Amino acid sequence: MPDIRFTLSALEVVVPAALVAAIIVIAVSRRHRADAATTAWRVAAVAYVAALVSATLFPFQVLIGPYAPVSGDWWDSINPIPLVGLDPRNFLLNIAMTVPLGILLPVLTRRRSLRAVLTAGLATSLGIEVTQYICLRLLSSGRSSDIDDVIANVIGVAIGYAVYRVVAAWRLNSQRRPTGPAARLRD
Numbered sequence: 001m002p003d004i005r006f007t008l009s010a011l012e013v014v015v016p017a018a019l020v021a022a023i024i025v026i027a028v029s030r031r032h033r034a035d036a037a038t039t040a041w042r043v044a045a046v047a048y049v050a051a052l053v054s055a056t057l058f059p060f061q062v063l064i065g066p067y068a069p070v071s072g073d074w075w076d077s078i079n080p081i082p083l084v085g086l087d088p089r090n091f092l093l094n095i096a097m098t099v100p101l102g103i104l105l106p107v108l109t110r111r112r113s114l115r116a117v118l119t120a121g122l123a124t125s126l127g128i129e130v131t132q133y134i135c136l137r138l139l140s141s142g143r144s145s146d147i148d149d150v151i152a153n154v155i156g157v158a159i160g161y162a163v164y165r166v167v168a169a170w171r172l173n174s175q176r177r178p179t180g181p182a183a184r185l186r187d
Helices: 010-031 034-055 090-106 114-139 149-178 183-184
Strands: 004-008 060-064
Touching: 034 090, 034 114, 060 114, 090 114, 090 149, 114 149, 149 183
Parallel strands: none
Antiparallel strands: 004 060
């Protein structure tokens, strides 16, 4: 069996890809005459996805051959039991990592209900965990799959969605509130 060992950093992969994606988003937004705010939200989404990929998959280690640390049964690489052996710091970081997703989804898509946003957040979290598992089993990447991460990610999406709803309600109320001399007469 060959001995293959190398590590890819996010700086080598994700940053250049994110820059290209941001340039494409800006160009497409200009072509479709999107306003500056819409373009800014789209670029923020690109930056968020880049940060999410960096945090969940990088540094990407490939260890194939005699130095590959993964051995044993497939279920040894998964924690399917919730909250057993919970690392509070990691749990909080996973919550914080997905708060922006709960804000960006309703802002940039038609997914504006709590159910739709949580479903998309759950799908994203499961996608991350499955990708980490596959990379671990095939390439010995050093990442693991944990149900606690999925739970924390969905909580983070819910918090982000709550922030979105509060800000949206505040903006709606501030637009309805009269301004100028008529507003001063009410006070």
